[in-house]
Amino acid sequence: MLFSEYMVADVCQRFWQVMADGGFITDAAAAVGTYRGKGRKWLRATGGVRPRRGRDLQGRYLSFAEREEIALGRARGESMRQIAARIGRSPSTVSRELSRNAEAPGRYRATSAHAAAWVRAERPKPGKLATNPRLRGVVQEYLGKRYSPEQVAGRLRREFPDEPAMWVCTETIYQSLYVTSRGALKREQTRSLRTGRTLRRPSRKVGQRKNRIPNMVNISQRPAEVKDRVVPGHWEGDLIIGKRNQTAIGTLVERSTGYTMLLHLPRGYTPELVAPALTAKLQTLPEAVRRSLTWDQGPEMRDWQQVKAAADIAIFFADPHSPWQRGTNENTNGLLRQYFPKGSDLSVHSQADLDRVAAELNDRPRKRYDYAKPDELISHLLLPAA
Missing domain, CATH: 1.10.10 (Arc Repressor Mutant, subunit A)
Structure with a gap:
């Protein structure tokens, strides 16, 4: 093998440390005296995964x-x-x-x-996914369902509690996806991940502008039971916006179970269109799971009082620039971008398409529920009274 400065631990690990600290490729490359193109080549060669070799070298190794x-x-x-x-x-x-x-x-x-x-x-060692075809098959199946690697790892322990051979850690899955030399999973399967990226990189979230609406009831006035996530029936809502800010899909997520419903808005998201669509969707829920709704201060909720009266539900509004106050919904919107990429025309999707996506999302195991699925947690609440 030909020598490369990337083989020098002081160069390789310094490059990755700058990347880990939030720097861009140009910054990391400059820190080790090289140029951006070579830095990109190093990233592609490793799938964006920092190599272990050269980290914390013991004194017995020659530099x-x-x-x-x-x-x-x-x-x-x-x-x-x-x-x-x-x-x-x-x-x-x-x-x-x-x-x-x-x-x-x-x-x-x-x-x-x-x-x-x-x-x-x-001294390459075969990975667990490479030597266990049964485990590899289950992991590939779950990734095909758009489970995250963390969800896959958690679900395996739940489904095979007495079979350690069927357990695998989250990082092993990521390594198999992104590092070619690990070879167990195809890199094409990264398209099933939330980001769809073929290289691992730090996630950067951009806040959205929050617009105040008249006569709103602030989130500070919500009952304490909403924050505790113990009593079901408290929802968070928002919109995901499509191509040229002209199309949208409404999202509703139940706080205690993570159960998701999607709102069909084929003709836009003006207040005149959002209010009746939101009302109709909320009215499909039993009263037991229709207690409150928390939304951001978007102008589409101008007619929120009509929704409140028609659907018999309390509505609260989060503070400006505070997405963490609707964290469940924000996280779910990130998951939905796997199905509805930014910049795409959302009006092409029918209500049947949205219901299918919601069903798939509700079938995903969630870490904070010990890898139970939202539809498992809420199903008994949605059944009609006998």
Whole structure:
């Protein structure tokens, strides 16, 4: 293998540390004295996953700088003991290095020696997903259902509590997806993940502008039971916006179960269109799960009092620039972007399409419910009274 500066731990790990600290590729590349194009090449080669090799190296490993000193010492005709004393190593360490990594007897170069040591240190070990076809098949099935790797790992422990061979950690799934050398899962399956990215990268969320509406009831006036998430029937709502801000889909998420319903808005999201559609959707719910609704301060909710009266539900509004006050809904909207990408025309989807997506979302296991599914948690509440 040809030598690359990426094999030098001081270069490789410094590059990744800048990326981990929130820097851009240009910043990380500049920090190690290279250019953006090469940084992108390093990212693609590893699938965006920081390599473990070179992290927290123990003192027994020779660095590239030490190998350069060995090469210089040999060129000057120094003995092994002289070289060892100069770099602070034992003579036996220098002797082993020269016997293992010299290109030929009496010919030693730091670059070729470091490349040889890099390859030898790899010692690839087959991953659990590569050696367990049954486990791999289940993981692929769940990823095909758009479960996140964390949901897959949690669900496996729930479904196979007495079979450790069928357990796998979240990071193993990510490594198999993004690192080609792990080889168990195809990188194409990253399209099933929430981001759809083929490279791992830090997530950056952009806040949305919040618009006040008249006569609203602030979130501070919500009953304490809403915050506790114990009593079902308290919902969070919002819109996901489509192409050129002209199309939208309404989203409703129940706080205690994560159960999701989607609102069909094929002709836009003006107040005149949102209020009747929202009312009709809420009226499909039994009274037991129709207690309150928390929305952001979007102008589409101008006629919220009509919705409140017609659907017999209390409505509250979150503070401006405070998406965490509707965290369940914000998270669900992120999941929905797997199905309805930003910039797409949302009017092409029928109510049947939205119901299908909601059903698939409600079939996903959730970590905060010990990997139970929303439809498992709410099904008995949606059944008609006997």
